[in-house]
Amino acid sequence: MLSRISERLVELKEAHDDEPQHAVISLGHIWVDIMMDVNGIPKAGGFAVSDHTNASVGGSYRVLQAAARMGVPTRHAGVVGTGPWATIVREALDGSGIEHIGQDRLDTDSGFRLVLADEDRRKTYIATYGAEAQGDATTFDCVEPAAGDVVHISGNTLMDHTAAGVDEFMHRAGTDPAGRDFTIVLNPTNTLSLVNDHLLEDLVLARPIWSCNRQEANTLADRLGIFRDDEASLTVGGGFDRSMAELCQALGETLRAPPVVRAGSRGAWVRTPGGEVVHVDGYPTKATHTRSAGAPHTGTLCAMLARGWSLTDAVRIANAAASLAIQRSVNGVPNCPDYETAIALVDANDDSTTASGGDRS
Incomplete structure (x- = not known):
């Protein structure tokens, strides 16, 4: 059962006021999206005409930006290059108060992607990889999480x-989450099917929190050999909910780690x-955006x-933040x-549910 968010806020403030x-x-x-x-x-x-073009910083920047807006210190441990694209990346990190603790490459620029959206909102990606993709086994030697920190790993x-x-x-983090004093959150991408078996095995053995959308969760289930009933109905409010719960249950049992789907x-x-x-309820909103709200959700989480x-309360607040992020989309x-705005939405919904005689869960 979830406590009221406002009550939980008071408890956490009293418990953590004197802690770092x-x-x-x-x-x-991190790269630049065009x-x-x-x-x-x-x-x-052939030939195509663009009636609107916008450049923005993408990749894990969006996760860190969301986390920073939730009022926590944020650090980027990836590689940043030198050149026009890297300059845009560095300015975005500085503007959001995100510290870059990773390596700097002086001999190559950071990468960028073209994202082509047609009239049916279908997206086509063309990527140019740069410094961010040119790391090696020593790339994250700089990462020494303190007790209570959260390490985010993206697919x-x-x-x-x-x-x-x-x-x-x-390997440094080990295979026992209870023996770590920090938390690992891994959000795979749709290319999880291409990750080599050895790396996937090491990721699974580390038992992080897996934060996935439905497509990513199904890809992960395929890689793990988890059987699902493909004939199950996927109607919203009926078979869809049951299918999602069964998928989450199967992933949790196989991974022996918490999945968030x-x-x-x-x-x-969540399991x-x-x-x-x-099942942690979401917040319906009009989909006016062209990009996924997965990054704001993961960053808030x-x-x-x-x-x-x-974990369950964190997901609830992340659901609210993702909904608001869609409403407030820019280009x-x-x-x-x-942080305060996301909490206010959760608390308002909690008050509404209580007033109508609903359960605070």
């Missing part, structure tokens, strides 16, 4: 040379080791864990709110 602030540290890649609305994706040798770091650094960090405005399903699957919230990019 815990940080969110990301091992992810988003272009086009009248159609051209065929080879975009698992596909290139920098993956060796992630693997070395996972997101489903947009439907919220998320702690040995526990039952809990990490920040709330760093602030001492339970198609979800824009995460600050």
Whole structure:
């Protein structure tokens, strides 16, 4: 059962006023996204017109930006290059109060991606990898989490040379979450199917918190050989909820670690080791954005864990932050709110549920 958020805020403030602030540290890649609305994706040798173009910093920056807005110290441990794209990355990090503790490359620029969105909002990606993808086994030697810190690992770091650094960090972190005094949150991408078996095994053995959307969760289940009933109905409010709960349950049992399986405005399903699957309600909102709200959700989740919230409560606040981020999107990019605004939405919903005779759960 979840306590009222306002009551929990008082408890946490009293408990942690004299403690140092815990940080969110990301091992992810950061690059520049150039988003272009086009009248159609051209065929080879063809031509397309863009009526709107916008450049923004993407990758794990969006996770760290969300965590910073939740009021926790944030650190980027990835590689940043030297050049025009890297300059944009560094200015964004500085502007959001995110400390870069990772390596600097003087011989190459950071990467960028073209994101082409057609009239049906289908997106096509063209990536140019840069310094962020040119790490090695020593890349994350700089990461020494303090007690209470949260380490974020993104799937975009698992596909290139920098993956060796992630693997070395996972070996240092060990295979017993109870023996670590920090938390690892891993959010895979849709390219999880391409991660090599050895690295995936090391990630699973480390038993992090896995934060996935439904597609990523299904890809992970496929890699782990988990059977699902593909004939189950996926209607919202019926078979969909049951299917999500079963997927979360199966992942939790196989991973022996907590999975968080997101489903947009439907919220998320959470299972702690040995526990039952809990559905944490979402906050319906009009989808006016063109990018996923997964980064604001993951960043808020990490920040709330760093602030001492339970996993289920952290997911609830992350659901609210993701919904608000969509409402406040700028040029198609979800824009995460600050800590007080996210808490206010959760608390208002809690008051509404209580007034209507609902259960605070």
